Amino acid sequence: MQQYKAPLDDIQFVLEHWLQAPATWQQMPTFQDLDTDLARQVLEEAGRFCTQVLAPINTSGDRQGCHYADGGVRTPDGFAAAYRAYVDGGWPALACDPAWGGQGLPQVLDAALQEMLYACNHAWAMYTGIAHGAYLCLKHHAPQWLQALYLPGIVSGEVLPSMCLTEPQAGSDVGLLRCAALPRTDGSYSITGSKLFISGGEHDLTHDILHLVLVRLPEAPVGSRGISLMLVPKWLEQGERNGVYCDGIEHKMGIKGSATCALRFEQAQGWLIGEAHGGLAAMFVMMNSARLHVGLQGLGHAEASWQSARDYALERRQMRAPKRPDSILASAADPIHLHPAMRRVLLELRVRSQGMRAIGYWVAHWLDLADAAAQPEQRQRAKQLAQLLTPILKASFTEQGFTLASKALQVFGGYGYTEEFAIEQTLRDSRIAMIYEGSNEIQANDLLLRKILGDGGKAFGLLLDELREEAVAGLVDEGAKRYAGRLLQVCTALEATLTDVQRVAACDAEYPYRAAADFLQLCATALLVFAWARAARCAMALEPGNPQRKEKLESADFVFDYLLPAFDSQLAAVQAAQASLAFIGSQT
Template sequence: MSWGYEAPLASMRRVIDEVLGAPALWAECPAFAELDIDTADAVLQEAARFASEVLQPLNGPGDLAGCVREADGSVKTPPGFRAAYQAFVQGGWPALPCDPAWGGQGLPLLLDAALREMLDACNHGWNMYPDLLHGAYETLKHHGSDALKARYLAKIASGEWLAAMALTEPQAGSDLGQLRTRAEPQADGSLRISGSKIFISGGEHDLTDNIVHLVLCRLPDAPAGTKGLSLALVPKWLPDGSRNAMVCDGIEKKMGIKASATCAMRYEGATGWLVGEANRGLAAMFLMMNSARLHVGLQGLGHQEMAAQNAQRYAEERVQMGKPIAQHPAVRRTLQRLRTYTEAQRVLAYRAALALDLADHHRDEAVRARERRFAALLTPVIKAFCTHHGFHGPAEALGLWGGYGYVHEYGIEQTVRDARIAMIYEGTNQIQAIDLAQRKLLADGGAALTELLDGLQAELGEAAGLRRLFDEARAVLPAWLARCAQGGATLLDTADDLLHALALTLLAWAVARLDAAGGAHTPVFEREGVPEGLMHWSRVRAAL
């Protein structure tokens, strides 16, 4: 009954190949034209080996050991973490989706998403360190000067140097307009950064020699609020080899992901350089934040997979009242729900990653534009919905272990603790719901969502129960849009229910596609997901 992980490679391949038809779409992207499913499968097999053999054994011990801040402000990660990270870099994993021009492998984000799911399932705390790399790479690639790209981009792409995202301040959590960190221009074109940040994941550690901070700050003449934020690149070590004027004041003692160094950082006139335009830092940072939000959704997916497979194994072995508890109806229902929701969310998360690939690389501009719209819609849904179930799914599964589930050595209690933070950081799930309602649906009158629903409904098949969610979406959304366009509190009052209703509608499509590929999830989803989705749609309707 030991805790362990077996990567769901068959499910991953089925989703990539049969459900999403990714290989045929890769053929329409010049950058991926030579990639086939067997090559992709070989990449994922090797990723699975690294995750299960290298990372998973470090997860429980790393949770118990945590990180240690030394008197000089340096931070030591748990035993084995540095060696694991060196193996990760030597294997070329950070560079997987990066441009070959900067030392990357040029593979799709879809494969990187599957890799991230496995890393998070096996060791969320460890994966907090490299999880920001791709977002930092994209931000610097699109907004950095030629000099900054030449100095930093290849080292970030390879993982030789890690990155940190420094947004939050004590008085400014989700309200970034209150940020006070100052940036004073210098005669040589650099900036002098002064201020304090909190909750900075990987702000200080011993995994890499250098850490590249991307810091939101204000120039002297900046307007108030978010329109006055700039973005600066502030490295731990400067190009001349000297230590920059930045220090870790402390690391947080947290509920979960204890192996991740969550730092309070102080910048004491630290040297940095502007990334992108002055007072346009938030726009530049959104490239990093959007990447991070997809990765956070994958954290929720990884936790669900870990909980689902270990709960299934335990329930098949644990005998009570003369038979394995997996045969008891209440337990069987929990297992079926957890498995169905996990596999359906994998379809949805991978579809978002595929959308990002097609938006960047498809040869047809019309397809690129369409996929950009779909990616923008799906990102907040995946971040909020997958992390919601990434916590609540394992929390429900914990009960299958009874009292043993509350004990550290059985594994599930750490999964529950680690998963909870994903509902909060990178924008709370409530903020994701507002983003979806206001910036994605109301902004274009629901045009992109209608386009997405039209395409998905055509693939839905004949399951009447699943179609009910699409019918309800089409009935409620026009009235919701009309009411919200008039102003008032309707949008904020309904945003959470709207996000969950839409997520469950999209999951109905995912379940139908899975079952067309040989699954058996429709009866479970019609019993569990359809009533839940209709409940959320009814709440939206009631507010109109």
């Protein structure tokens, strides 16, 4: 049985070389006391918690699942104890404001923690994954008295939140929701209605659960403009049980240790967060954080898949490899990692996982700059880039998490299809991430129509500036020149494609919707190229004997030789979307 190992060497490479985060922290008053040694210590402790506490209960949690009875949910054995250890370690407070009991560390360190949590135990991490988004939502939109009452508990981990959006008739289209809120005389509201697919809507990890619920107020406008956000605790301040009830849990394909609940609100007492009818603006603070975390789920699945496939391929012997290294003694069969078909799969698993890590942490780093950069213009630029990159990260990472898990399972052959190896659970667990927190199709539409066409391509121009800046830096480095030149070509093609998309969209309103998915994948490939162009340049600066130098350059070669050609096919797909699609089925 393979054992997950926290990829600390590559995490440190990304933070210290690719991002040069410690140098940036020194320029940000909020993080000036954070140095490389402290960051490494935090990451080592995070890795220890994930591998020693969470990984051992991943398989057992999947097989046992959650148990529902009499309106309550019992999580798998060990989940509650693991949560107590998580709280005792101070992990909920990692990236929260010290004013509310947080540790005030950068979100990029929290991103590394989240990657490891999801790689080790996705189902367990579902209970904690929404907490930081809820903290941000209340911090930015809740009245001060509600902040004082509930923020310390979220930061300490004493309470866990849930996000209640979906209803039977209202999935991606939240404008169809019916859950109603009526004002009470004391300034609170009475909430009545039903929600489903609520992760962590009921559990036994904490006594209280804070539900953030989308509702309609009386005389609210139709559609999404008539939605308000309420905070509805499971327990009221006086110690009374609120009118929130769990009617059951879903029986799912994966993440079986995560309680996915159907909730019923019967005149439950709640309080308005943000402005009346402005619930989506408040909720999107939470959802954007959640979408980053879901992207990191894809990264966690990719890393776990890579490690599992690599370890198995080193052990499993089948046939003679056509080109054997001299170090391999003559035998009837070789480890399958020597066979070209397996080498290609394993290299793709490695380079995509490590490339995703660089881009995922880059987005988290932009969020840190958006909050704490010294100059207002720096903060605004960082905010624009983080918002632009989030849908790309969510959609492309989750798709890669599933695709790479499937490719890793192929390395195991028939054994991968059995419960004996963890890869079959990784494959099942990874599939949901492409659906929730806004399906990947929604993310593609959000990227192209809202984030790019919606602002005339300004934020996209900032992204191209970042990619071109890397290309220019690489062109003056003899060892990195090859990669930089190709990256520059990618930038030119992206800019021309956007101009073409804008031209066609002006006379065909549906075209951006047809092209959105392929355009997002085009951007994802460009970001992979960017990640490895910079990784190669950073690797050239390492000592010649450093094994990371050789590995990174080999990986960059693989990306530019084997994976970059996909950019041309994705480019062709965006152009092909200019042709209309036929309607399927009868028209009435």
